[in-house]
Amino acid sequence: MKAVVEQRESDPSALKPAELGLRLQLIQGNQWLCAINDDPYARVLRGFEDDPYPLYERLRHTGPLVPSSVGRWVTGHHEQATELLAHPEFGPVHAGVPRSPLRVIPFDEDVVHAAPSSIDRLGELAAAAFERAVDGLTGEVDLIAAFAARIPADVLAETFQLPSSWLAERVADTSIATDASLCPQRLTATRRMFHAIGELRERLADPGAVLLAVAGSCVATTLLGNALHVLLGGQDHWTKLAEDPARAPRVVDEALRHDSPIQLHALIARTGLTFAGAKVAAGDQVIVGVGGANRDPALHVDPARFEPDREAGPLLPGAPYDKVLPFARAVAETVLPMLAKRFPALHRTGFALRRRRAPVTRQLLRLPAGTDPREEAR
Template sequence: MTRHQIDPRQFSDSDLARHLLTVRGVQWMNGDRGAPLALLLRDHGVDPRTLHATLRGTPALRQTDLDVWVTACYEPAAAILTDPRLTSRDTTRQGRRRRVYSLGAQATAKFVLTIDDTALAADHADRARTGELTRDWLSGPAVERHRARTADTFTGLPLPDGEQDTFDLLADYLRPGTAAALAALLGLPAGPAQHYAALLPATTHVLDCLLCPPTLATGRALVEGYDGIAALVDRALAAPRELPPGALAGLLHAAGGDSAPVRPVALLTLVAGAHLATNLACRTVAALLAHPQEWQAVRQEPARADAAVTETLRYDPPVRITGRIAGEAMEIAGLPVAAGDLVTVLVDAAQRDPAIHPEPDRFLPARAAGAAPLVFADPRISLLEPVVRLVATEAVRALLARRPHLTAAGEPVRHIRVPVTGATARFPVRTAGHQTAPHDGAAAPR
């Protein structure tokens, strides 16, 4: 794996705190001297789109530190994410995983924490193998069989009925609905499914902690929540005869009863998949509320929800930054990249590349099909695309059907230190109220 990426379970609070604070301090200092990637990763007091504009053009790949590269352009971003020579692991630096990062390390702090390599650090070859296993259970056609059940899950959630009642879109609707939908899709028994829903919020930073150090308390809670969900999966896989019909039972059968390849798929879906689907649905709703004419279009024609979700994947994706490690010396966008260098893709910037998308800063669900969203080009999460799209689309569709006059009751509140996902913590909405005038071109809340 990459340099100075440690497993927090293996370190005391004092050593883990030193690691996190040092990486955070280095990012902060590099941001102070104007390093654009450091400014994005420290995730404080900067407009990302201003930085994105400065990173476009020639050269398409910029070196922002000694062995760290970044691109905000679509074509090199797509090439980076689909190149098997760029990996999740730096095999030349295995020993550094046993050390916390220090100012005397004489190396750039690249990835920060590892939570589960088997589930969260897949490369192209890993995903090719997993694809064979999951084809009949988590592919697009397989997941489509669960559309009606997923829709029923969101339709059945209790919501306030009174006029002007306010509720939290995340806590009262998207998080519980997504957890219930994924538990049903995988076939978790009822008791473990409820426990999973309770543990899930603690794992919010599971994708962000790779590039941005969480606080000590958040990091410890993340591990506790993730390990709790892993224990639920392990118990379910250990008793296959007690599993309800669903993907877990099907995957176990496809694997000949071997739980080893099934476990990481289940954890990836239940943890990363849940947060991606929740964030994608939240941002789709936010974008629709910011563009009332689009809200009305989906309300009148529910099939348009799919197009709104697809446009949100481009306009305000649930993963904004992703990093890959050069597994060998190579050339990218005409520039020499050394083995072990970190190559970072600004996904949100690349998907607003004006060379690829006309009017890139406008939210246009009716936009003609063009370049594919880059979010799921990353092999670490590519497996999740059908599930995430399905859950987010049905969450949006059910919400519009149930609360057609929904309005924002305040600004969305983001978690801290979430530059990778930009995860929303709270989003107050009102069941009825005055719709504001359209303001096409406005950005969805970040």
């Protein structure tokens, strides 16, 4: 760990491959050791279980703010999560504090604090991107590659006046960035991510546009994937959406609550204070378990059930993800009802595949589905 501590003031993207690889290995090893010693937050980070929600439940039962052996405080309670996200003494991990060896690969500070401009005609652009995505779509398809990942990147390419294939490649290479902030990724993928972010900076110039390309596309893709996964889960949610497109905002709200595209949100304590009975020192990192807090039974009846007609709204994460949620929400509210109307018999044809090393997003890599009801007979 000494080598990592000595690099705390270093820009990770400027490290030599061997130094960066050592940093990633040491942090991963520390997280793994904590996980095998049954630290629930470390187990979430390392992906020891496919379903993290029982681990969030363990954290809730332990207390309102739980210390983790990986050096952080964690909450899975809705009340404390809401207070933390609004608290003036807690802010983004990168808000003018010394670099910490526990931060893994953070977003650049100017990107974190950037404010993306609103996109003119966003609904119109999303609808046009939908038509291009579904043109000729038939038989069995992967809804992530063909739909959820393609449409947000297509909208941003049109907005930024960039070649869609060029931007799609950079979006794919930076799709690990959100998870990389807390969970070490493979060295080759991390280096591709740095290179792609550098190229986006050169072409886009505006940090707010970079934030949309990196975090906005990831949140939008994950939101669409999670929504499709549960909507096509065997109940009548898809049929109801096809019959009543006006349900789309409620469906999207519930998708944000039921399986948030941002499961974990890291904050830093700007000063020493007592919070939820715990003495938090200045510089301590506090993790808001957004995924667990959204399923807090103190707020929701049967919280694991997907129910778009719930009254309570979702718990939204703080900066920088709250800045890109309007983009993700608008895209999802536009294209989900269009897909349901175009393919009312759409159905899952196999198991979904989620990416490993993705504790923040639980990012879906593959979601096989059939556009023809005859596919069910195969």
